[in-house]
Amino acid sequence: MSPAGDDLAFAGAARQAALVREKRLSPVELVTTYLERIDRFDGRLRAFITVCRESALAEAARAEADAAKGAWRGPLHGIPFAVKDQVDTAGVLTTSGSALLRANVPSADSTVVERLKAAGAILLGKLNLTEFALGGTIRFPYGQPRNPWNPEHDPGGSSSGSGIAAAAALCSATLGEDTGGSVRSPASYCGAVGLRPTWGRVSRHGCFPAAWSMDQIGPLTRTVEDAALVLGIIAGYDVRDPLTSRSAVPDYRGALAGGAKGLRIGVVTELVDGADTQAEVRSAVRDAARGLAGLGASVEDISLPLIPFAGAVFMALCDSEAAGHHKRWLSERADEYDQGTRRRLVAAGLIPAAAIHRAARARALIREQVLAALAKYDLLLAPTSPHPAPAIASHTAPVTSKEDAAARFFGRRSYTTPASLAGVPAISVPCGFTAAGLPIGLQLIGRPLGESSVLAAAHTWEIAAGLSTRRPALTGSA
Amino acid sequence: MADLAPEDVSRLAASLSLPLTGDDAAEIAHRLNAFLDALAALDALPLEQVEPWPTRPEGIA
Numbered sequence: 234m235s236p237a238g239d240d241l242a243f244a245g246a247a248r249q250a251a252l253v254r255e256k257r258l259s260p261v262e263l264v265t266t267y268l269e270r271i272d273r274f275d276g277r278l279r280a281f282i283t284v285c286r287e288s289a290l291a292e293a294a295r296a297e298a299d300a301a302k303g304a305w306r307g308p309l310h311g312i313p314f315a316v317k318d319q320v321d322t323a324g325v326l327t328t329s330g331s332a333l334l335r336a337n338v339p340s341a342d343s344t345v346v347e348r349l350k351a352a353g354a355i356l357l358g359k360l361n362l363t364e365f366a367l368g369g370t371i372r373f374p375y376g377q378p379r380n381p382w383n384p385e386h387d388p389g390g391s392s393s394g395s396g397i398a399a400a401a402a403l404c405s406a407t408l409g410e411d412t413g414g415s416v417r418s419p420a421s422y423c424g425a426v427g428l429r430p431t432w433g434r435v436s437r438h439g440c441f442p443a444a445w446s447m448d449q450i451g452p453l454t455r456t457v458e459d460a461a462l463v464l465g466i467i468a469g470y471d472v473r474d475p476l477t478s479r480s481a482v483p484d485y486r487g488a489l490a491g492g493a494k495g496l497r498i499g500v501v502t503e504l505v506d507g508a509d510t511q512a513e514v515r516s517a518v519r520d521a522a523r524g525l526a527g528l529g530a531s532v533e534d535i536s537l538p539l540i541p542f543a544g545a546v547f548m549a550l551c552d553s554e555a556a557g558h559h560k561r562w563l564s565e566r567a568d569e570y571d572q573g574t575r576r577r578l579v580a581a582g583l584i585p586a587a588a589i590h591r592a593a594r595a596r597a598l599i600r601e602q603v604l605a606a607l608a609k610y611d612l613l614l615a616p617t618s619p620h621p622a623p624a625i626a627s628h629t630a631p632v633t634s635k636e637d638a639a640a641r642f643f644g645r646r647s648y649t650t651p652a653s654l655a656g657v658p659a660i661s662v663p664c665g666f667t668a669a670g671l672p673i674g675l676q677l678i679g680r681p682l683g684e685s686s687v688l689a690a691a692h693t694w695e696i697a698a699g700l701s702t703r704r705p706a707l708t709g710s711a
Numbered sequence: 712m713a714d715l716a717p718e719d720v721s722r723l724a725a726s727l728s729l730p731l732t733g734d735d736a737a738e739i740a741h742r743l744n745a746f747l748d749a750l751a752a753l754d755a756l757p758l759e760q761v762e763p764w765p766t767r768p769e770g771i772a
Binding site for chain 2: 432433446539542545546548549563564567568572575576577579580581582583584585588589590591592593594595596597598600601604631632633634635636637638639642643656681
């Protein structure tokens with residue numbers, strides 16, 4: 234029997250695609266299911282900036298007619314997806330989460346959207362984000378995104394809507410963009426799966442830049458299998474992004490069967506046992522490490538002493554790149570920025586060049602330390618975040634001192650930015666819940682182009698833990 | 712190095728045509744001072760041992 238209602242909505246993209254292929258699921262029914270859920274829940278959650286209602290229904294009808302004729306477009310035939318509003322979509326508003334781009338309608342699709350459509354997927358809408366994917370937005374111009382597990386809490390960022398839509402089953406699969414953790418953080422806070430691929434594994438053509446030397450588009454989904462499915466479609470060389478890798482794209486879904494047996498995993502003590510890591514997070518992550526050992530991995534602690542520098546080094550490099558990119562708009566249209574974004578960019582614009590150069594050299598040192606560890610271990614294991622999703626109100630409080638600024642902006646970023654600074658793949662997969670019912674994310678970091686091992690270990694853990702069957706109790710109030 | 716005051720931030724921002732409104736200068740001073748402290752601490756690392764490549768070219772082990 235085919236799933237229906239909530240069970241259909243929460244079924245993964247891979248399962249739904251199989252049902253469509255077996256002609257047991259209608260793409261029109263699937264799109265309609267998600268449109269009804271968006272109508273019921275998104276007035277509160279604010280995952281979407283734009284919903285492509287009419288075009289999605291028309292595409293679904295076409296997919297259904299093609300399916301009846303046996304004309305299959307690809308592995309995502311008839312499957313609705315949504316993308317972070319940082320990614321260009323032909324003829325569809327693309328705001329990057331900013332009022333400055335409130336009328337921006339690109340004439341062409343980004344490469345990732347083009348590839349998903351070519352695989353048969355249907356664009357359902359565009360997803361909310363922190364302004365220009367930078368984080369720290371105080372007032373969201375397109376609505377305050379909220380965590381599906383507790384709407385008074387932050388869904389994470391910058392791919393906030395992608396995390397919400399995946400966790401609350403508002404579409405089959407989503408894309409986010411991860412510069413310093415912007416896919417992994419919402420995955421962790423929302424209880425979803427988020428993969429940052431190797432830098433250059435996926436084309437960034439048509440994606441508004443946050444920081445060119447670290448930006449990377451990746452899937453945010455409900456299951457690891459779905460992340461593998463989507464990555465296999467969007468990865469690969471693109472002549473329009475000369476920084477993409479020419480390496481062949483492996484069969485990521487096929488690699489899932491590899492499991493964790495025989496993998497060597499290093500547990501990063503600075504992140505698991507660090508003073509910033511809350512006890513419930515430490516306990517869940519240590520349990521996951523023991524679980525992976527029970528699944529056949531060789532697991533031991535490793536120290537990476539440069540990791541605590543990563544947050545500040547990342548922020549200096551990312552924000553100075555962004556400040557350069559935004560210089561003209563900052564001078565001419567400052568009042569159209571959110572206050573938090575504007576202050577972040579202006580502060581970065583005042584960092585002395587010599588200090589930025591020190592950060593660039595420190596980045597190289599951190600990268601070499603991460604890569605040296607990955608020469609010994611197949612994977613590094615850590616919490617995705619030192620804490621579960623914080624209350625939304627904690628973001629809007631004024632910064633009161635330089636110590637407060639360092640704690641708020643550098644500390645938690647040391648958990649996700651080592652992979653960004655090193656350009657290596659990393660995934661966040663749920664590994665538990667706090668007593669208050671908020672998700673906890675486990676981060677697995679792999680070798681350059683080592684997504685197959687990352688996905689295989691995460692998939693094995695996900696099945697053993699059985700957490701992907703838990704669903705948030707959503708309310709429909711606006 | 713002494714911390715920058717909001718007045719210092721206002722002067723620096725004006726010289727670079729960067730906009731400040733309301734109480735921006737006070738918060739930006741906190742943010743900038745946090746950066747300057749954190750990046751000064753990097754001097755304790757062997758920074759001269761590495762070139763500041765943003766990424767390692769593919770194929771180099």
